[in-house]
Amino acid sequence: MEAEARYTLVGTIVLIVSLLLIAGLLWLAGGADRVSYRHYTIYFTHQSMDGLDVSSAVKMRGIKVGVVDSYQFAGGGLDAVRMDIKVDQATPIRSNAEALVKRNFVTGVATIEIRNPDATSPLLTEVLPNERYPVIAEGKSDLDNVANALSKMAENGAQVLDKVNLLLSDANRKGISDTIQNLQAISTNLADNKQAFNTAVQSIHDAADEFRVAGVSITRAARSAESSIQSVGKNADGAINQATTAMENLQRQTSDVSNRLQGLAEIGTLEFTSVSRDLRSSADAVSSAGQRLSNPRGILFGTGKPQPGPGE
Template identity: 30%
Template sequence: MESEAKYAVVGLVVVLLTLAVIAAILWLSDDGLSKDADEYVVYFEKQSLSGLQVDGWVTMRGIKVGSVESVAISKDNIEQLEVILSLDATTPVKTDSKAVIRRNLLTGLAWVDLTESTQEAQLLKTIDRKSPLGLPIIPEGQTELEAIADSIPRLIEEIGQVAQRANTFLSEDNRESVTNTLKNIEAFSNTLAKNDKAITELVSNLSEMSVELSKLSKSWTTVGNSAENDLNKVTAEVELTLKDLRDAINRVDDEVVVIAKALRNTADVFAAEATTISKSIDEAARSIARVADQFEDPKGAIFGPNRNTLGPGESRLR
């Protein structure tokens, strides 16, 4: 009875271990991805797929985002290798994303890496860029080693151009010119060495001259400042004089206006008086004329005018 209980426990443990192994296999086969996945296709033409296997990793910025579903030669173009990728639905594959092959140098195993994605680009699955399989196409990119390899021919060509220019520069005529130039430099150096004392004296004289020029400059600065101050004083005095002159002119203008007004008033008074005097003279003249007329006719002056005498403004009837 006791042995049967042990067998039951052993059997239960075996069953549990079997279920755990099956669950682990299922989890590993799922690659840790969610059940929602998007498929993309890459057509590799320049890069070798050596070491790339089905279920191999697909990474983006060092993080696993999917796996390789299949690897095959394209039916439409045998120069291209068709690789179908299964990526997590949340993977931000953009229109500027590129696919490159990375390799582990120790194991030789390869995987697909998605590079060059930017935040501003649109999601690839939102645009109409489909393959004959109906899947979005991720363009093939270029690895750093390939970029270096592509730059080597240009580098070699540039090195050749530099070598050609060097050969041209070092031609027979140029070598002779360079030799003469070096000789002239050597002769000039010897001349400088021979006249070292004179050059030292010249430098000393230049230094003293610099000091004197500095003193002279300071003197001129002082003179300039003094002249500027004097000029400012003269300018201020001239401005004050001009102001006084303007005030005097304004006062004269005011006096002239007052005098002119007084003259106009006096002229008006004289004119009125002259008019009055003229009227008085006129009336006096008329009175004198009447008196004279009376002296010419004494009878009329005593007894009055004759009836036949016409009065002022009268005329005889015809």
């Protein structure tokens, strides 16, 4: 019985150790990765995957933050490579993050570089429909920028060469040759007529001197005229001031005369009213006298007794 109990204890210990060993192997095989890593998906359409493999490094600002988990062709009509990566859960991958391929030209080893153009953007957590993990957008590598610049330079160089070829066409070469010959003929004529040219230059120089003297005279005359104009302006200002004073005096005298005429008109109106009143009184007196003269008998014999009225 003791032997069986001992064997049972040993078997139990061996079983527990085996289970612990299996659990440790599972943890080392990646069971812990699901706890300390976050997964993302990248679709590479324009960049080459040369030098990349599973477990290739994923870096941010030169620091390794994860590895490539898997990659395959996207399919579904997309000419792209679908790559799943896993990065440390403390890595700040923003919603506007970009992924690009950086390649060592000496060793040929490539890595995935993740950049955050705006560090204030929220973290990338949204999972799109039909996707397993959040999708990081594909960026443009420095090599692509250099290639594009070189391509543009090549295109510009080709255009320049085409323009040079057009400039150096047979017709243009003939025109340039004729122009050079004409310049040579002009140079020869100038050399032959050097004396006449010098004479013309001297004449121009003399004319310039005369113009300079005339300009000085004109300047002096202008200054003199300016002084005269200033004097005339001052005199005109004085005359205008005197005329203004005279006009003010004339206006003042006219106002006085107008006031006096208005007073005389008022006095004449009063006198005319008095004369009219006297004339009316005289007319009344004349009318009374006329009435009396119309009855001479009354004047001579008096009015007599008045006739008795009815009923008297």
